[in-house]
Amino acid sequence: MFFEEKVITGSPNEFMEVRHLKIRGSNFDIGKKLAEIAYNNHHAMPYPATTKYKYQLEYFKNNYPILxxxxxxxxxxxSNINIEDNSYDFSSLIYSSGLPGCSVVFYPPTTTEHGSPVVSRNFDFTTGTITGEIPADNEKPAFANPYILELHPDEGYSSLCVSGYEMLSGVLDGINSEGLVVTLLADDDAITHYPIEPTYQPQVGLNELQILRLLLDTCANIEEAKKALHMNKHYYTLYPLHFLIADKYGNSFVWEQSHGRNKEFTFDGDKNHPQVVTNFPLYKYQSESQFPDTDDRLSMYNRFCNIKENIKRNKAPYSINFIKNVNQQVSFHDHSHLRESQCPTRTLWHSIYDIEDRTILIDFYLGEENETIKRSGYIHLSL
Structure with missing residues (x-):
C-alpha cells in the first residue's frame, strides 16, 4: 500500500486545516487506513451495531462489495484497539456533520472556452458548530478539518473528492478516473416545510453520503449513475439531499426525491446550456415565476436566479475566470445567513472540476482578520 498525507492549506491557528490524503492499494487496506486516520485525528468511533447490521453487510456484499x-x-x-467487531457498525466513521447550502453549475463542453465540461460548486456553511453556535474554547468549528481524498483502489475507479463529515464511505463532491463528477446539495424545501425522519444511525442500504461514493467507485457516465441511483435503496442519516451528476461527454442531470422519499425525479441538462441547481427541489416549480418572494439576497431562490441571469447576460463560450465570477456573485461574504445561526455563513470552498483533465481548482475559507476574509487562493489538484 502507498500512503501520502500533506497539509495543502490552512493551519491549526486558522479556521480550517485542509489535508490531501493519497492512498493506493486494496480496498481492505484503504478502509483500514481511513479508519486509522479517523480515529487518531478525530477520535471517530463506529456506531453500536443493531440487529439489522448483518443484513446491511449482506446488502453491501450483493450491491457494493467495494465498500x-x-x-x-x-x-x-x-479490533486492534479492543473494539469487538460484533458490537459495532463499521460502515460509517462520522467525525462532524451539518447541513450545507450550495450553488452548483454544470457547463457542457460546448459552453466553455477550452472545450472541456466543467462543474463549479460553492459549499456554504455556518462558521460555528454543527448547530450554528459559537465554538467553546476547546471546540472546533464543524468544518475545521476537511480532506481531499485521492483513492487508487485495486478494484473500482480511482477518485479525487472532498470529504468533511465522514472518513470511510462519504463524499461531498468529487471526480473519478472515468470523468464522472458528483455533487450534493441540501434539500432545504423538504427540511423547512415537511417533517423529516432521519435515521440517526446506519440502516440497510446507502445513506446520503455513501450513494455518491458508490457512483465514484463504480460508474463511468450518467447512464450508469442513473441506473445505480434507481437500483439501490436510499435513506438519510441526518438530512434529505439532492444531487447534480455530470460526465465527460457533456451530459448532466439533477436527481431528486419527493419529501416523503417515495418518488424519484431526474432533470437532464441541455448540452448547449449550463445546468444550475441550489437548495430547492426543481420538481416543485414549473417556472421561476412560481418561486416564493424573498428579500434575502442569498436565498436559495435568488442564488438560482442570479446565476441564471448572469449566464444569460453573457454569451458562451465561458472562460474559467467567468465561471469563477459567477459563483463568487452568490458566495457568502457579508451578513447574509444561510440559516439561523450565532455565527456568519461563509462559502467554505469553491471547487471547479475540469472533467477532461480530471482536475480540481479549489479555494478555501481560512478565517477573518479585521473584518477581512482570508482565503487560500485556488489550489490545483490532479487525479
Whole structure:
C-alpha cells in the first residue's frame, strides 16, 4: 500500500486545516487506513451495531462489495484497539456533520472556452458548530478539518473528492478516473416545510453520503449513475439531499426525491446550456415565476436566479475566470445567513472540476482578520 498525507492549506491557528490524503492499494487496506486516520485525528468511533447490521453487510456484499472490503479493513483496525467487531457498525466513521447550502453549475463542453465540461460548486456553511453556535474554547468549528481524498483502489475507479463529515464511505463532491463528477446539495424545501425522519444511525442500504461514493467507485457516465441511483435503496442519516451528476461527454442531470422519499425525479441538462441547481427541489416549480418572494439576497431562490441571469447576460463560450465570477456573485461574504445561526455563513470552498483533465481548482475559507476574509487562493489538484 502507498500512503501520502500533506497539509495543502490552512493551519491549526486558522479556521480550517485542509489535508490531501493519497492512498493506493486494496480496498481492505484503504478502509483500514481511513479508519486509522479517523480515529487518531478525530477520535471517530463506529456506531453500536443493531440487529439489522448483518443484513446491511449482506446488502453491501450483493450491491457494493467495494465498500464491504473497506468496512472489513476498518473492522480490522478497530479490533486492534479492543473494539469487538460484533458490537459495532463499521460502515460509517462520522467525525462532524451539518447541513450545507450550495450553488452548483454544470457547463457542457460546448459552453466553455477550452472545450472541456466543467462543474463549479460553492459549499456554504455556518462558521460555528454543527448547530450554528459559537465554538467553546476547546471546540472546533464543524468544518475545521476537511480532506481531499485521492483513492487508487485495486478494484473500482480511482477518485479525487472532498470529504468533511465522514472518513470511510462519504463524499461531498468529487471526480473519478472515468470523468464522472458528483455533487450534493441540501434539500432545504423538504427540511423547512415537511417533517423529516432521519435515521440517526446506519440502516440497510446507502445513506446520503455513501450513494455518491458508490457512483465514484463504480460508474463511468450518467447512464450508469442513473441506473445505480434507481437500483439501490436510499435513506438519510441526518438530512434529505439532492444531487447534480455530470460526465465527460457533456451530459448532466439533477436527481431528486419527493419529501416523503417515495418518488424519484431526474432533470437532464441541455448540452448547449449550463445546468444550475441550489437548495430547492426543481420538481416543485414549473417556472421561476412560481418561486416564493424573498428579500434575502442569498436565498436559495435568488442564488438560482442570479446565476441564471448572469449566464444569460453573457454569451458562451465561458472562460474559467467567468465561471469563477459567477459563483463568487452568490458566495457568502457579508451578513447574509444561510440559516439561523450565532455565527456568519461563509462559502467554505469553491471547487471547479475540469472533467477532461480530471482536475480540481479549489479555494478555501481560512478565517477573518479585521473584518477581512482570508482565503487560500485556488489550489490545483490532479487525479
Amino acid at each position: 464491504l472490503d473497506r468496512i472489513q479493513g476498518a473492522t480490522d483496525y478497530f
